[in-house]
Amino acid sequence: MTDSTTPAKRPGNPRFSSGPCAKHPGWTLSSLSDAPLGRSHRAAVGKAKLRDAIDRTHALLDLPEGYRVGIVPASDTGAYEMAMWSMLGARPVTMLAWESFGSGWVTDVVKQLKLDADVRTADYGLLPDLTIDPARDICFTWNGTTSGVRVPNADWIADDRTGLTLCDATSAAFAMDLPWDKLDVTTFSWQKVLGGEGAHGVLVLSPRAVERLESYTPAWPLPKIFRLTKGGKLIEDIFTGATINTPSMLCVEDYLVALDWAEGLGLSGLVERATANASAIWTFCETRDWIDNLAADPATRSTTSVCLKFVGAPDGLAKRVAKRLESAGVALDVGAYRDAPEGLRIWCGSTVETSDIEALLPWIDWAYHAELAAG
């Protein structure tokens, strides 16, 4: 279809935001009624919920034995910054950034921690050079949410590295296969692939990351919400459900409900759903010369945050298309991220139904042609 006929079918759920992302199919507010609201998170009932969230995350992600999972403050940002502040500075560090969130971590390290980092950046759509000395620490984002570019694999990370890898996997975890043996620190937020809430971050530590924490004290002060050790030892309680400060038990309940749904599919089922969603968009782009993936190399295309550009379109057209889709009520929050090149960003994570993506695509045809005709 290349005209501006209004499509007949609408997506059942028009929520395609890249965070907070769509709730899982069948979610209702009443499904949170078992939340222990008004109770202490340190009471047995609260601790048990937090412990359950940790254990089931470990199992669903198929983490190796010895890897620890902690629930920490301040969403993915909190988890990633706590890791950088606690572990960097022990060795030279290479920072890899190819979109705005990775660039934010570069700012943290260079301007705030003032480390003399090897900074490798690439424009939106590309990846930087991934040839790295295995003696260095590496900070990177598995999936660049605002450019729709992900690393194709972890072959570039040495098995016998002596540095640590710190991976922001917030828009990858549960939707992409992550090679845990290559990841020493991994962070994500519930608000992404499982459609949970923000506010809490998840920190996954390998035994080598724990070793770093217990053998290295950074030169800078650490606020209480970043402190993972006491007296040179890991605070194991954090990794069994005794959070550093007060969590929202409503958010925890919401995550547990999301896990109920996710466990029914298994990790491979979750990955397949995202892949099917993204593939539907890729196929759509292949048959049109006016729209293309922002990721230059197909091997690096995201299967969650699919970023698209309008080829040869006048300035402002993408914004108008996003607005038209939103006004029609068929796609909410699909404009490109504010710092990214103009275009659309369509969340394809596991909570999104492929039938909704398929129903959306003719509307993109419609909105594009209507806006082009409008001048």
Ligand SMILES: Cc1ncc(COP(=O)(O)O)c(C=O)c1O
């Ligand atoms: C790659 C990446 N890192 C970090 C963040 C920040 O996440 P949060 O707001 O959960 O802290 C986001 C949010 O979209 C992201 O996509």
